[in-house]
Amino acid sequence: ETGVTQTPRHLVMGMTNKKSLKCEQHLGHNAMYWYKQSAKKPLELMFVYNFKEQTENNSVPSRFSPECPNSSHLFLHLHTLQPEDSALYLCASSQATGTEAFFGQGTRLTVV
Amino acid sequence: DQQVKQNSPSLSVQEGRISILNCDYTNSMFDYFLWYKKYPAEGPTFLISISSIKDKNEDGRFTVFLNKSAKHLSLHIVPSQPGDSAVYFCAASAVGSGNTPLVFGKGTRLSVIA
Numbered sequence: 364e365t366g367v368t369q370t371p372r373h374l375v376m377g378m379t380n381k382k383s384l385k386c387e388q389h390l391g392h393n394a395m396y397w398y399k400q401s402a403k404k405p406l407e408l409m410f411v412y413n414f415k416e417q418t419e420n421n422s423v424p425s426r427f428s429p430e431c432p433n434s435s436h437l438f439l440h441l442h443t444l445q446p447e448d449s450a451l452y453l454c455a456s457s458q459a460t461g462t463e464a465f466f467g468q469g470t471r472l473t474v475v
Numbered sequence: 476d477q478q479v480k481q482n483s484p485s486l487s488v489q490e491g492r493i494s495i496l497n498c499d500y501t502n503s504m505f506d507y508f509l510w511y512k513k514y515p516a517e518g519p520t521f522l523i524s525i526s527s528i529k530d531k532n533e534d535g536r537f538t539v540f541l542n543k544s545a546k547h548l549s550l551h552i553v554p555s556q557p558g559d560s561a562v563y564f565c566a567a568s569a570v571g572s573g574n575t576p577l578v579f580g581k582g583t584r585l586s587v588i589a
Binding site (some may be wrong): 469 | 570579
């Protein structure tokens with residue numbers, strides 16, 4: 364069992380759909396993150412949660428809405444996305460912000 | 476403006492030889508550096524790290540060197556193996572300044588040729 368589990372692995376959605384990405388970590392970590400990876404770009408930090416509190420929102424459009432109900436679970440709610448939002452969305456966790464982050468396998472999102 | 480730069484998008488190395496991946500950073504507050512390895516369709520996996528109080532850290536075939544004055548670090552893999560073929564990401568954070576989240580470079584695709 365991997366330490367950080369993301370579901371679904373693949374998602375195709377229309378621009379008018381609403382969907383959610385789920386992340387669960389079994390490592391007892393206190394910080395959780397959403398990253399976006401697009402082709403030929405660095406991993407882009409989207410959101411940071413520390414002890415369930417959002418501590419960073421990296422100018423992410425409001426069509427992406429994170430939720431952290433507890434320190435083990437993290438969601439990314441998606442609505443009215445654009446085709447350019449198609450990317451690999453990665454969840455990660457770490458004991459503290461800035462220390463080694465452990466990543467899930469990612470959700471490959473395609474917006475059509 | 477990119478704070479962590481990996482200027483070589485790709486690198487090809489013969490099996491058994493040394494692979495050297497380079498990374499430069501601009502933020503002088505960074506004091507903790509990491510390398511991650513990523514296979515297609517998987518998330519990045521942590522490989523090795525180094526704190527700014529050191530200039531070298533070694534773990535088996537992997538060695539990371541840090542040159543603080545040049546704001547440069549490198550990852551050496553020796554001997555290189557075909558299974559090392561992956562994308563390698565350099566990352567940095569400012570742990571001593573309140574634990575900032577990791578900042579990643581664009582990655583370097585390493586191909587180890589048998």
